[in-house]
Amino acid sequence: MSNCLTAIAPEPVFQQPWHAQVFALTVSLNESGRFTWSDWVARFSAVLAQHGVDRGLDGDLDGGDDYFHAWLETLELILAEDGAAPAAEVDHLRDDWERAYLETPHGAVVHLDGA
Template identity: 80%
Template sequence: MSACLPAYAPEPVFQQPWHAQVFGLTVTLNENGDFTWSDWVARFSTVLAQHGVDKDLDGGDDYFHAWLETLELILAETGAAPGPEVDQLRNDWERAYLDTPHGAVVRLSDS
């Protein structure tokens, strides 16, 4: 006997793949003891308030940009991902993305 499948597909939990990735990375770092969840919540709340994202949260880009900013702040403070290195890597990826033809794999250059 075959299992009954719903006639509809459930809505995705995350709007973008990177939302799920940054969420998963944060949870993993917390589980590894890199920071406490209460510290995360306090810092995240502050970042959300700074950006005015504390109203009508829908889990969209502005919410996850604040999530990523919070994670970057914590990792910079611990020395795990110093701000200047993160900025340089972000710039390198942006340059690689903009220089890559549509449909091709984006790769960082060795230089």
């Protein structure tokens, strides 16, 4: 009998890289004093309720894209309200990235004009 241990890769904590990125950005902004965690929880709960989920993870969200879209929406709302990322600027930048993505050949690096 072999004494070899088979390494089992752990399940990823986040389903997509952007999930981890928006989570890390939120934690960093909290730690830098941009908002309190209790404020975050209240705001995130309100966004979840707007999407018909009033019990957090016990509701319809599965911790995937739907959950992190709500997470991102909450972060955007907080940053828009304090003037760090006004909604109009975020919308404009999102539109620019989408246009650049759609106009970039498959496999090429996406660049914004003037960036």
